[in-house]
Amino acid sequence: MPVLIAAVVLVGLLCTLDLILTLGVIKRLREHTAMLSKMADGNAPGRPPVIKVGEEVGEFQAVSVDGELLTRESLSGDTLVAFFSPSCGPCHEMLPKFAEYARTVPGGRKQVLAVVVGTPERAKGQVAELSPVARVVVQGSEPVLTDAFQIMGFPTLLEVASDGAGRPVIARNNVNLDSPVVAA
Known part of the structure; x- marks a missing residue:
């Protein structure tokens, strides 16, 4: 009987x-x-929000893998801008879908800027996939483009357009790759 009582008490305590x-x-x-x-609202504690729509793109100067000098003034018209990293799993998943979307952008690769953040050796695969559809910049240790666009994580997709004064500003800070490109 004491064993039964102890078992019932033990089961009660466990419950x-x-x-x-x-x-x-x-x-x-x-x-x-x-x-x-x-986080879904862009107000994650301890993490700055994504660059806001209407914010001006910061000054930058970078050279594409094709040797073209790019500045914020070279972002004419509606420009699709993407940031990827070779060490980012979601970037590898999104890259083929982005390349397909970029093929449909009016103005072709001149209206698409892709930034791969990493060493040239590690970025080789992404550069090869992006080069046919975008002007590609490999950003090493100098955060010129990530600072100009206030990038906090990867992948990031933005649309840049000129405001009334002709300055490049963020038109969309969340580009949906599932929706078709609509010409302005």
């Missing part, structure tokens, strides 16, 4: 512990849900 742990997990899931919804 109580399980209930306490389950309530803790539910509380933690609610906290994470709140954090994720803030």
Whole structure:
């Protein structure tokens, strides 16, 4: 009989512990849900938001893999701008879809700028895939383009257009590769 009582008490204690742990997990899931919804709004705690629509592109000077000198003034008309990194898994997944989308951009590769952030050796594969559809810049240790566009993570897709004063500004900071390109 004492063994049976001890077993019932032990099972009761285990059930109580399980209930306490389950309530803790539910509380933690609610906290994470709140954090994720803030991130979706671009207000992730401790992380600056993506460059806002209407913000002016910063000054930059870079040389494409084809030897073309690029500045913010070379972003004429509607320009699709993408940032990739060889060490980024989602970048590798998005790259073929981006290349297909870039093929349909009015004005061709002159209206598409792709920036690969990494060493030239590591960026080789992405450069080869992007070169037919975009002007490609490999950015090494100098964060010229990532600073000009306020890039915080990869991959990042932006659309740049000229404002009323002719300055290049962000027209869209979240380009949907599933929707077709619409000429302005």
